[in-house]
Amino acid sequence: MCICVNCYYVDDCTTYHAVEIQHQERHLTENPTFEPTEPTINVNIRTPNNQDIEIEWDVVGCLSFTAENGKWAKLRPGELIPT
Numbered sequence: 001m002c003i004c005v006n007c008y009y010v011d012d013c014t015t016y017h018a019v020e021i022q023h024q025e026r027h028l029t030e031n032p033t034f035e036p037t038e039p040t041i042n043v044n045i046r047t048p049n050n051q052d053i054e055i056e057w058d059v060v061g062c063l064s065f066t067a068e069n070g071k072w073a074k075l076r077p078g079e080l081i082p083t
Contacts (some may be wrong), residue, residue: 002058005072015039036064041078
């Protein structure tokens with residue numbers, strides 16, 4: 001799971017914004033200004049039926065990570081938390 005969903009900076013982070021683009025999700029903010037320090041992104045590529053390709057992007061490390069449990073859920077109440 002992307003650590004961003006529990007990060008204080010998720011709604012202003014340029015890296016999370018890029019992940020939203022890759023997942024074709026609507027943005028928490030259109031113009032993020034926070035540049036995180038050394039984010040690490042895992043990209044997983046799957047072919048569940050040997051035909052389709054699924055690509056999953058997850059931020060798994062970041063020196064700027066500041067925990068705020070449930071931050072993403074507070075910004076999008078009632079929506080499914082991205083996994």
